[in-house]
Amino acid sequence: MAKLTEKIVAITGNAAVAQAMRQINPDVVAAYPITPQTDIAETFAEFVADGLVDTEYVTVESEHSAMSACVGASAAGARVMTATSSQGLALMWEILYIAAGMRLPITMTNVNRCLSAPINIHCDHSDSMGARDSGWIQIYSENAQEAYDNVIQAIRIAEHKSVLLPVMVNMDGFIVSHSIERVELLDDEVVKRFVGEYKPVYPLLDVENPVTHGPFDGLGGFYFEHKKAQIEAIERSRKVVLDVADEFKRISGREYGCFEPYRLDDAEVALVVLNSAAGTSKCVVDAMREEGYPVGILKLRVFRPFLARELSEALKHLKAVAILERATSPGSFGPLYAEIRSALYDLEARPKMVNLIYGLGGREFRPEHAKEAFGVCLKVAQTKRVEKPLGYLGLKEVEVIS
């Protein structure tokens, strides 16, 4: 495969991430292919085979091993990247906590796909949402451009001395991973300079200064204090995410925050969305604004750390908010809904809220669904009553024997 020199290219989300990884040129990649992430693992393996990167590519027998190899390589002192999806993320779940607990700045792309059963290879966010307690920083991407930009920024966030935590960059399976979009690639040199040389703090391979990684810390020890230190580290990442975004803007002209308000300031009702649904929803906002409806969007980019105070500030003026979720927590509301309600709990006047589940197992999210969601919000705003706090967008009407 030829080295890309064009600045503006038409590539898939997976190819964009692979290009970012090529430009970052990590020391170690340990990955296992899984639909719809496979392209990333495959394309990057080609870069390795073609000598375009210096990476040691570890071909492992499962995702549990992939993340374990990443942990070992990162402790050894390498800059480490990987990519996964769905059942892959689920299989490495145990090791996700270990990577974060050991404060290892691993960067991983997760191509969002639903979890079995039934078996289904298409997009939803149950995989990454299920890992929200693992201590990883989580960044979501609306499109291929954002996935590319986020992967590059993730390196800097993860490795920042005040953070030292793993970062997961998410994008929608197939919808973004397999769709060809216009992507502006930075020059290789620019990315190289931006990510800089990785200087591990306590590398195991520094035999002159032996250290012990991942020890036992039992009942009489300091497990609690270490968790507290880990929590403080992810708290510090709030500032680092923004600082890195500022610096990234200088090399790319593209602006990032922890979330993106879209025509939100003067809106009366809004949707909160993640990933690709934001694009569809923005189109609908524009169309409905033409018709005079006071609608807006809040697209969440950073879900961990969770920006409780900032989100409360950004949403508090609204009459009604629909939290759109491509994930569920059976027996409760969606993960995002509960946290956003919690964030706004202390406000004197609180927006009415509904939780709308959409797109599980890859069910399409179409403009009419965004319109339906705004319709629900507008009705709630008008009547000041929530009839159904939990709704579904795009469910087929079928007879279910349960």
Added chain:
Amino acid sequence: MAKLTEKIVAITGNAAVAQAMRQINPDVVAAYPITPQTDIAETFAEFVADGLVDTEYVTVESEHSAMSACVGASAAGARVMTATSSQGLALMWEILYIAAGMRLPITMTNVNRCLSAPINIHCDHSDSMGARDSGWIQIYSENAQEAYDNVIQAIRIAEHKSVLLPVMVNMDGFIVSHSIERVELLDDEVVKRFVGEYKPVYPLLDVENPVTHGPFDGLGGFYFEHKKAQIEAIERSRKVVLDVADEFKRISGREYGCFEPYRLDDAEVALVVLNSAAGTSKCVVDAMREEGYPVGILKLRVFRPFLARELSEALKHLKAVAILERATSPGSFGPLYAEIRSALYDLEARPKMVNLIYGLGGREFRPEHAKEAFGVCLKVAQTKRVEKPLGYLGLKEVEVIS
């Protein structure tokens, strides 16, 4: 090992669960030993070896395999039980969703233990909390008696025709699993009659009526509708949990609800707690009531399904509530806190709330910590201000280089 005939015995939480399993006499147990659950796997293996049960005991090579074997056996038509803890639960995480998605009524005891890193074998609730989206019904137990009672009830809840979902019964590692307590055991015959004979609905082994379990359901299919049906099933379990508790009361005299209020009605401030911390807190409530403090407890027994409406009703009269959590979601508040805030969001007058993290990695929860928590609540109630929404109980003061 002799068959227990005494009605009142002094045994550990693990032994109590093993006795419940012996009395239930499941068709298949597939389990892997892990501290602090090992006793359960070991003791039950002795029952099998001694011929006290008819169970096929599958000795597997990991917890991923344990839950996979449970899924296979349950689909085949067997009544299936298992037990795990911590890294074991983490390793079977992928398969948890599959068991629930396939609507298999597996019953599992989870002995709550924290997750690595650092390595630590002691109690917190990060393991089960991290599985709260998996679709399993989750029941928590204050002591060995409740663990025993809950395991027996779990069989009936899981297998109820309107539910057909796996149930996880939780108890605190070491604190309950390894402490010897007074436990009232039911007669073997009574338990046998209570759980009844298991009649699987669509057993794979019924070769006269072939069925296909766990199929692919892709983009043009009905994944979303199946998830909706699964959500409806766990919604229906709300009633079943209470019906089974009623019936259980008739055979045991012991009363269970979805949560237990303790001197809550006339309280002005309260703690919400899970598992063994409830016992400690109740003692402190009694002592503080003596001194005239209007304090109470809400002990949550059923966390999935989540009783949003009922919890809102039970807590709404309070001035301040502290959500005590033995788990964290780094970068956000604890899992319980967000959901309880969400549940009370729509109330006109809302209790002030604080989130107090305690006991991670087995750090002791002592009466003084409950007292400290009530102190925080009383101050919030008095000042009507929350200074620090997130606090920690029992942290050591150490210098952390982070």
Added chain:
Amino acid sequence: MKEWRAEKLMPGALIPVGGTARQYKTGGWRSEHPVWDERACKQCFLCWIYCPDGSIKVRDGKVIGIDYDYCKGCGICANECPADAIKMAEGGEPNG
């Protein structure tokens, strides 16, 4: 086989019949198709061993051709055949 329609959803996505994979003819996936030459075939069964979809037809202990209903056209049989008795030809359809 009993009649079953997806519109009637069973709990856990269960399908109340067996062997439904047979109804899903994956032959439509082919972009090339294998052509088996009876005279060149040495009946070594390597194609049969390697075929990931069980699409080598056998009768009375002998290879008799390709099952185009399920053959996805991966070409492994042609690659493995030591007698060059299987060759891949353009297009998905054997009689195209």
Added chain:
Amino acid sequence: MKEWRAEKLMPGALIPVGGTARQYKTGGWRSEHPVWDERACKQCFLCWIYCPDGSIKVRDGKVIGIDYDYCKGCGICANECPADAIKMAEGGEPNG
């Protein structure tokens, strides 16, 4: 070995020195202790192979005894020794 105190916590529970397991003398776990009989020993090294804690002392290519600092008293060596040169004795202390 550099001095290190747990009170100064490093990120990720890292210990800024190596080989700290050596400081943790697990010999205190014993409830029985192995006794090695030099004359009966055939130097087959089976005890050395089986010992899960590396507690069979070797010098100049020969087994010379038990490392009671780390031996947990599991008895595997005694069980495996084909020459009955290792026997388990009561109590944790070899000179008790």
